[in-house]
Every structure is written in C-alpha cells, then in structure tokens.
Amino acid sequence: MDIADIATPDYVEVKATERLGKVRSLFERENPKGIIVMDDGEYAGVVGEKQLINSHVEDNTKAAALMKPAPKIDRHENVREVARMLVEGDTKIAPVYENGDLYGIVTQDAILEAVLENLDALAVDQIYTDDVITIGERDHLGQAIHSLRENGISRLPVVNGDNRLAGVLTTYDLVEFMVRDEGRQGKQDRRGDIDRMLDLPVYDLMTSPALTATPEESVRDAVARMLENDIAGLIITPADDDGEVLGVLTKTDVLRALTYTEQERMDVQVTNIDLLETLTRENIINAITEVADKYQRMNVMHAHVRFHEHKEKLRGTPLIQCQIRLRTSHGQLAGSGEGYGAEHAFHVALDKLERNVLEQKGFEADERYRGQLLRKLNEL
Structure with a gap:
C-alpha cells in the first residue's frame, strides 16, 4: 500500500x-x-x-x-x-x-485511518509503552511542563494520593489553556499571569476521566477510540479497572508497529536521527545486537532508540538524553541515560539497558544466541 x-x-x-x-x-x-x-x-x-x-x-x-x-x-x-x-x-x-x-x-491520523482494519492483527499488550511517567494531581503545572520537556513526551497520566488514575494532562491541554488565557488577558505584559499558571495544580487542567484501554483488546479498537475522540493516546489499565496505570498507548506506538518486518538481523528504529552526528545507524544496530546476543531465550521483536536534546551545552556540545526500548519475548526492556553528544548518551543508555536485562529473571548469558525480529503485522 x-x-x-x-x-x-x-x-x-x-x-x-x-x-x-x-x-x-x-x-x-x-x-x-x-x-x-x-x-x-x-x-x-x-x-x-x-x-x-x-x-x-x-x-x-x-x-x-x-x-x-x-x-x-x-x-x-x-x-x-x-x-x-x-x-x-x-x-x-x-x-x-x-x-x-x-x-x-x-x-499520522490519515495513515491510521487507512490501515485501521489491519490493526486487528495486534493486541495492545504487544506494543504499548510500560515504562510510563506519571504526575500527581496536586503537583504544579510547572512540574508537569518540565517533565514533558525533559522526557520528550506529549502526555502524563495523572494519579491521586492512592497512586490510581485520576486523569491525563497533555501538551494539547497546555496549548489550549495558554491560547485561551491570552484572549482573556489581552496584549499587556502577561509574565505574572504565566508565573501564576505554572503554580496551578495539575488537577485544575487535567482531563478527567482519562480514556483508557486494556492490554488484551485489539489495537484496532484502541485506535478507533483515539480517532473517534480526536486524542493521541490512551492510558493502559487492567481489565478489572482498578485504576492502576500500566502504561500508555499512543498513535506513534501504532505507527512504529507498522514498520515491523521479518528480517534476519535486528531492525532498529531511531527517533530524532538528525542528532546522531558521529554515531551511525549501523553503530546503533551493532551495539544493540551485541547486547541481545549475550542472552538466551530473549527473542527481540523490535528496538527503538530515541534521542532528545536539552538546552544545556558543554563547549558547544548539547546534553542529550537517550532512551532505548526493546520489545522481547520476555516483555519490554529499557535503558536511558544522558551525555554530551548522542554517542556518549547512547552508550550510557546501553549500559543501563544491559544492567536491566541482567536483573530480569529468566535471562542467562549465552554468546551463541542471536536475537531476531519477529513480524507483528503482515497484511500491509
């Protein structure tokens, strides 16, 4: 297609x-x-x-x-x-x-609408992100904005004092609030208004109740819910709906799943690839493959590497955050780290990833084992 x-x-x-x-x-x-x-x-x-x-x-x-x-x-x-x-x-x-x-x-939406019926081939638990970042409903909007920026994400599940889902705060909520506030305040100096906005509790601006999905349902049904409600993501909660936040499923997660193919060598997807500079895609693939090859019974279905640039610099080199996420037969494994330049950040994240792999039960070192990418969607 x-x-x-x-x-x-x-x-x-x-x-x-x-x-x-x-x-x-x-x-x-x-x-x-x-x-x-x-x-x-x-x-x-x-x-x-x-x-x-x-x-x-x-x-x-x-x-x-x-x-x-x-x-x-x-x-x-x-x-x-x-x-x-x-x-x-x-x-x-x-x-x-x-x-x-x-x-x-x-x-993004036009693509998802076009392939919607094909998404029955996937279940939510195969592709959602489980290393989710949350924020408390009494935390300030300034804290929420910082978390969104620092992690390069677009939504935060909001939890109450019992650590149960209370709502969701998105970048769209913040844009809408700022535009609405500008219309109300006029064109005078609004710096004081913005400072007061940053001190507001998340509770005042979050969307509640948050739309959710369960790990067992089809990606097709989840995406249809996103498109129908014109939202970019759903909070993943257990089927018994006890309010526990298991993760987040976004339209970007679904787009990423559309790229899954069956290959003899691991396919690695890189977000913000323009930040690589001295690092190459081939370097990344080889390094992650080397880690995956060390462990038996770890079938790697997909690897995603995301780079996010901070404003801080050292002698002209920006501070970079790198997040590595593997989807494996043992669930999701992730590692993140920061460094000056993409190459430094990547290797810090890779070391963290390997430590996390070692902490997972069921993995044993085996140099002969080779990870392979499994097909997740085969009808496009």
Missing part, C-alpha cells in the same frame, strides 16, 4: 516570518495536526503542538524560530516507510511531493 490516496492537498500554511501568537491562534481555531512553514515560497519545516509548549517564548517570536524539519515524502511512497519516516522525524505531519512539486501533506 502506498500513500497516493492518503496524502491530501489540504493543509494549513504560514510564512516563516509569522508571529507565534497567530500560529497559536491557528491551532485553536483550526485544530491542525501541524502547520507547514514556507520561506520565500519554499518549504522550510513544520510546527507542531510540542514546539508551542515553551512558556519562555514570546508571542512576537517568528514561526521560523520554532519550526522543525520534517521528511519530504514522495506521494507514491510505501506506507510502512512513511510510518517510519514520521516516527524517526518525531512529527505527526510531513510534506508530500509529486514530480518535485509540493502536493500537500500526509498526517
């Missing part, structure tokens, strides 16, 4: 010189999945809701300062490859070209 019928010529476009205040208003009025930024009539990048979650950016800032690159996609590209490009580019929208000309866009 290619994306010829999935891509659309209808999209929201702004100039690179457009004020951020107007861009935020566009999100409120038109609720796009992203905005295409043009510079002198040429495609320059996209702006998504993640880029708007920055309380230190003034409304007069130009869109060019917040836009990020997104992969250019051929209108007849295979849907699996497009899914991979969106995940690795950490974007929900990308420009689509036909014969060298900008045709339109392809969105």
Whole structure:
C-alpha cells in the first residue's frame, strides 16, 4: 500500500516570518495536526503542538524560530516507510511531493485511518509503552511542563494520593489553556499571569476521566477510540479497572508497529536521527545486537532508540538524553541515560539497558544466541 490516496492537498500554511501568537491562534481555531512553514515560497519545516509548549517564548517570536524539519515524502511512497519516516522525524505531519512539486501533506491520523482494519492483527499488550511517567494531581503545572520537556513526551497520566488514575494532562491541554488565557488577558505584559499558571495544580487542567484501554483488546479498537475522540493516546489499565496505570498507548506506538518486518538481523528504529552526528545507524544496530546476543531465550521483536536534546551545552556540545526500548519475548526492556553528544548518551543508555536485562529473571548469558525480529503485522 502506498500513500497516493492518503496524502491530501489540504493543509494549513504560514510564512516563516509569522508571529507565534497567530500560529497559536491557528491551532485553536483550526485544530491542525501541524502547520507547514514556507520561506520565500519554499518549504522550510513544520510546527507542531510540542514546539508551542515553551512558556519562555514570546508571542512576537517568528514561526521560523520554532519550526522543525520534517521528511519530504514522495506521494507514491510505501506506507510502512512513511510510518517510519514520521516516527524517526518525531512529527505527526510531513510534506508530500509529486514530480518535485509540493502536493500537500500526509498526517499520522490519515495513515491510521487507512490501515485501521489491519490493526486487528495486534493486541495492545504487544506494543504499548510500560515504562510510563506519571504526575500527581496536586503537583504544579510547572512540574508537569518540565517533565514533558525533559522526557520528550506529549502526555502524563495523572494519579491521586492512592497512586490510581485520576486523569491525563497533555501538551494539547497546555496549548489550549495558554491560547485561551491570552484572549482573556489581552496584549499587556502577561509574565505574572504565566508565573501564576505554572503554580496551578495539575488537577485544575487535567482531563478527567482519562480514556483508557486494556492490554488484551485489539489495537484496532484502541485506535478507533483515539480517532473517534480526536486524542493521541490512551492510558493502559487492567481489565478489572482498578485504576492502576500500566502504561500508555499512543498513535506513534501504532505507527512504529507498522514498520515491523521479518528480517534476519535486528531492525532498529531511531527517533530524532538528525542528532546522531558521529554515531551511525549501523553503530546503533551493532551495539544493540551485541547486547541481545549475550542472552538466551530473549527473542527481540523490535528496538527503538530515541534521542532528545536539552538546552544545556558543554563547549558547544548539547546534553542529550537517550532512551532505548526493546520489545522481547520476555516483555519490554529499557535503558536511558544522558551525555554530551548522542554517542556518549547512547552508550550510557546501553549500559543501563544491559544492567536491566541482567536483573530480569529468566535471562542467562549465552554468546551463541542471536536475537531476531519477529513480524507483528503482515497484511500491509
């Protein structure tokens, strides 16, 4: 299946010189999945809701300062490859070209709608993320924003004093609040209002009740619920609905599953691949394969490596956070770490991953064992 019928010529476009205040208003009025930024009539990048979650950016800032690159996609590209490009580019929208000309866009939602019926082949427990980060309902919004930024995520399950699910806070909730607050306060200096906003409890802004899914249900049903309610993720709770937070399933997790194939060597997916610099995809594949090969009875179905850049730098080299997640026959295994530069961060995360593997029951060192990628979806 290619994306010829999935891509659309209808999209929201702004100039690179457009004020951020107007861009935020566009999100409120038109609720796009992203905005295409043009510079002198040429495609320059996209702006998504993640880029708007920055309380230190003034409304007069130009869109060019917040836009990020997104992969250019051929209108007849295979849907699996497009899914991979969106995940690795950490974007929900990308420009689509036909014969060298900008045709339109392809969105995460359009792909998921097109493949919805095929998703019966997967169960939620095969692909959801279980190393979830939560926040308390009495914690401040400033803490929530920090957690979203530092971990490069878009939603936080909110728990009550009994550590049970009370709601969910998303980047969209924060964007909506900031835009609504701007309209109420007018154009005067709002720095004091923003400071007071950061001191508000999460309880005041969270969505409750949060929409959920169980590990046993099909991915098709879970995605249909996301699309119907126009949300990007579901909180995973047990079937008995006791409020325990088991994890999160997002549309990005589902897109990642679309890239699963059967190969003799491990396939590794990298998010924010532009941060690699001296590190290569081949380096990453070899290093993770070497760790997986040490342990018997560990069938590796998929590996995902995510890089996230912090503002801090050391002699010009940015502090990078790296998260490695393996989906194996023994469940999910993860490791994370930080370092100056992607290569340093990756090796810190890899060491943590191996320590976590050793702590798991049932794994024993065996140099002869080779991990292999298993097919999760075979009908696309």
